[in-house]
Amino acid sequence: MDxxxxxxxxxxxxxxxxxxxxxxxAHDVSFALHPGRTVALVGESGSGKTTCARLxxxxxxxxxxxxxxxxxxxxxxxxxxxxxxxRAVQMIFQDPFASLNxxxxxxxxxxxxxxxGRPHLKGRAVDDTIADLLRRVELDPGAVTRKHPHELSGGQxxxxxxxxxxxxxxxVIVADEPTSMLDVSVRLGVLNLLNEMKRxxxxxxxxxxxxxxxxxxxxxxxxxxxxxxxxxxxxxxxxLAHPQHPYTRLLLSAVPDPEVRFDDPGSRLDPGVVExxxxxxxxxxxxxxxxxxNHFTRPAA
Amino acid sequence: xxxxxxxxVQNLTIDYIGQQGDFxxxxxxxxxxxxxxxxxxxGESGCGKSTIAYxxxxxxxxxxxxxxxxxxxxxxxxxxxxxxxLRQFRWNKVAMVFQSAMNSLNPVLRVEAQFHDLLKRHRxxxxxxxxxxxxxxxxLVDIPPERMRDYPHQFSGGMRQRIVxxxxxxxxxxxxxxxxxxxxxxxxVQREILQRIDELRRSRGFSVLFITHDLGLMVQFCxxxxxxxxxxxxxxxxxxxxxxxxxxxYTKQLWASFPSLHGDPVKLERxxx
Ligand SMILES: Nc1ncnc2c1ncn2[C@@H]1O[C@H](COP(=O)(O)OP(=O)(O)OP(=O)(O)O)[C@@H](O)[C@H]1O
Ligand SMILES: Nc1ncnc2c1ncn2[C@@H]1O[C@H](COP(=O)(O)OP(=O)(O)OP(=O)(O)O)[C@@H](O)[C@H]1O
Ligand SMILES: [Mg+2]
Ligand SMILES: [Mg+2]
Numbered sequence: 001m002d003x004x005x006x007x008x009x010x011x012x013x014x015x016x017x018x019x020x021x022x023x024x025x026a027h028d029v030s031f032a033l034h035p036g037r038t039v040a041l042v043g044e045s046g047s048g049k050t051t052c053a054r055l056x057x058x059x060x061x062x063x064x065x066x067x068x069x070x071x072x073x074x075x076x077x078x079x080x081x082x083x084x085x086x087r088a089v090q091m092i093f094q095d096p097f098a099s100l101n102x103x104x105x106x107x108x109x110x111x112x113x114x115x116x117g118r119p120h121l122k123g124r125a126v127d128d129t130i131a132d133l134l135r136r137v138e139l140d141p142g143a144v145t146r147k148h149p150h151e152l153s154g155g156q157x158x159x160x161x162x163x164x165x166x167x168x169x170x171x172v173i174v175a176d177e178p179t180s181m182l183d184v185s186v187r188l189g190v191l192n193l194l195n196e197m198k199r200x201x202x203x204x205x206x207x208x209x210x211x212x213x214x215x216x217x218x219x220x221x222x223x224x225x226x227x228x229x230x231x232x233x234x235x236x237x238x239x240l241a242h243p244q245h246p247y248t249r250l251l252l253s254a255v256p257d258p259e260v261r262f263d264d265p266g267s268r269l270d271p272g273v274v275e276x277x278x279x280x281x282x283x284x285x286x287x288x289x290x291x292x293x294n295h296f297t298r299p300a301a
Numbered sequence: 302x303x304x305x306x307x308x309x310v311q312n313l314t315i316d317y318i319g320q321q322g323d324f325x326x327x328x329x330x331x332x333x334x335x336x337x338x339x340x341x342x343x344g345e346s347g348c349g350k351s352t353i354a355y356x357x358x359x360x361x362x363x364x365x366x367x368x369x370x371x372x373x374x375x376x377x378x379x380x381x382x383x384x385x386x387l388r389q390f391r392w393n394k395v396a397m398v399f400q401s402a403m404n405s406l407n408p409v410l411r412v413e414a415q416f417h418d419l420l421k422r423h424r425x426x427x428x429x430x431x432x433x434x435x436x437x438x439x440x441l442v443d444i445p446p447e448r449m450r451d452y453p454h455q456f457s458g459g460m461r462q463r464i465v466x467x468x469x470x471x472x473x474x475x476x477x478x479x480x481x482x483x484x485x486x487x488x489x490v491q492r493e494i495l496q497r498i499d500e501l502r503r504s505r506g507f508s509v510l511f512i513t514h515d516l517g518l519m520v521q522f523c524x525x526x527x528x529x530x531x532x533x534x535x536x537x538x539x540x541x542x543x544x545x546x547x548x549x550x551y552t553k554q555l556w557a558s559f560p561s562l563h564g565d566p567v568k569l570e571r572x573x574x
Pocket of ligand 1: 016017023024025043044045046047048049050051052458485487
């Protein structure tokens with residue numbers, strides 16, 4: 001990775017609540033997003049993935065650590081302004097219906113960010129750019145520009161959401177389970193599209209998912225999160241092929257596999273073993289082990 | 302219907318009535334579920350899976366209209382039940398777990414009170430009896446019974462989903478309808494929940510109608526699977542057959558677009574449809 005990261009989190013922490021009841025949703029989290037690369041973020045439900053996304057979006061302020069944008073601490077004087085940051089860093093949500101205003105047409109949904117992101121465009125040039133953006137996400141401009149979100153399928157809506165991030169001129173896209181509400185067939189189309197954004201436009205992607213199989217298709221690097229901590233990270237193929245942390249192994253063993261039937265006694269997850277892994281993985285662990293080139297883990301307690 | 306079916310859906314056809322005409326969401330669908338069997342319904346978004354699930358529970362509302370067909374439960378047509386029989390039917394015979402069920406718990410009631418509500422209404426149970434039943438059901442889903450005094454927000458999403466399942470089973474229904482019960486959860490929690498349901502249906506003998514878009518998961522869990530396409534049931538058979546010898550082109554396409562954790566990582570193609 002020779003290029004400088006666009007965004008880097010350095011030992012960032014975030015807690016909710018106070019005193020004994022405080023939940024450390026993110027603890028000492030470090031990772032970097034590079035142009036033209038994708039980082040996949042996986043882990044247990046409630047482990048802090050969306051919290052990381054909201055930290056990147058600057059919707060939460062870190063309680064500890066720092067966030068760098070193009071090498072500059074966001075808290076330093078002279079750092080990028082919030083407005084410019086919000087244009088450059090865009091989010092795609094799980095439910096494409098909830099994130100598109102139901103009262104607006106697709107045309108309107110794209111026109112507004114375009115006015116903000118590319119104010120020099122006027123008249124016909126705006127229409128042409130909207131058509132280009134729609135074609136880029138494989139939608140037929142003639143068929144969809146006048147439609148409202150409820151007249152589109154889930155996959156089509158998610159494409160509109162992606163087109164909107166591009167209209168804004170996004171350099172970083174944070175996608176929080178962008179395909180979990182979509183069908184398998186449509187899902188791959190959306191993932192392909194994210195891959196193209198990365199390759200052709202040099203966008204940096206943070207891809208949050210419960211679907212480990214898709215992480216292999218879109219990401220170069222992967223982070224495995226448990227109870228607010230990143231317990232294993234590095235090259236996606238190394239981590240998935242040679243998982244070191246017990247929780248990563250557990251996660252991989254539970255990926256749906258049609259060859260393995262639940263009624264096969266040998267395939268059963270033992271609840272006692274699962275609980276023991278969870279107990280160990282919850283411990284704070286500052287020590288990091290370098291397993292190999294671009295592959296790291298924290299030792300389980 | 303075969304003599305051994307618990308549920309027999311016969312030629313079910315359901316329209317959504319609209320101003321610009323009717324939309325046929327379910328088109329002449331027939332399938333049977335045997336006692337103790339897990340039957341899966343898979344298919345693309347909008348193919349009619351939830352519409353069927355609702356109709357089996359008689360929870361369908363206008364603009365949904367059943368045009369044709371029968372839904373026989375233990376030989377009796379669910380569509381003929383009067384209000385009293387229907388109250389008896391729901392929860393006692395059939396219970397339903399929705400995708401967002403974990404958010405369907407009442408946030409201001411302790412878990413034990415949510416059990417008691419149901420058990421008092423259907424069984425006339427006292428508080429002590431409800432508490433005893435709640436403890437038994439929570440143990441079944443690996444939640445320490447002492448936690449019945451907690452409120453829903455004190456549990457994780459996976460635990461809340463297990464509590465909903467425990468409540469659904471409190472009246473020993475013969476059929477549990479699960480519409481995407483685990484899509485928002487990580488794969489470990491998903492596996493824990495479904496593995497437990499698999500054990501329970503074997504020990505307690507209830508049947509399951511399982512709806513998901515994850516075909517791999519469906520093959521792991523179900524005995525038989527039906528594949529739906531635009532309101533029609535285009536193929537049904539044992540899980541093993543749907544996996545290894547799919548007959549319908551659409552089923553083959555679904556498998557082709559299923560990303561795998563192993564093997565060649567570069568087959569990112571869209572099923573064309
Ligand atoms: N606004 C909030 N107030 C209080 N607690 C919160 C808040 N947001 C998140 N949490 C808690 O922080 C932890 C991490 O939550 P987060 O939503 O980041 O998890 P996640 O990994 O995205 O989970 P999922 O896979 O279920 O989406 C959880 O224990 C959650 O309950
Ligand atoms: N209230 C309604 N009015 C009109 N049409 C409806 C209504 N509810 C559902 N439909 C239509 O009926 C069809 C079947 O919907 P249904 O919810 O049963 O699909 P599904 O297979 O459960 O899809 P998903 O996987 O997205 O949950 C869809 O095309 C949907 O648009
Ligand atoms: Mg989340
Ligand atoms: Mg549905």
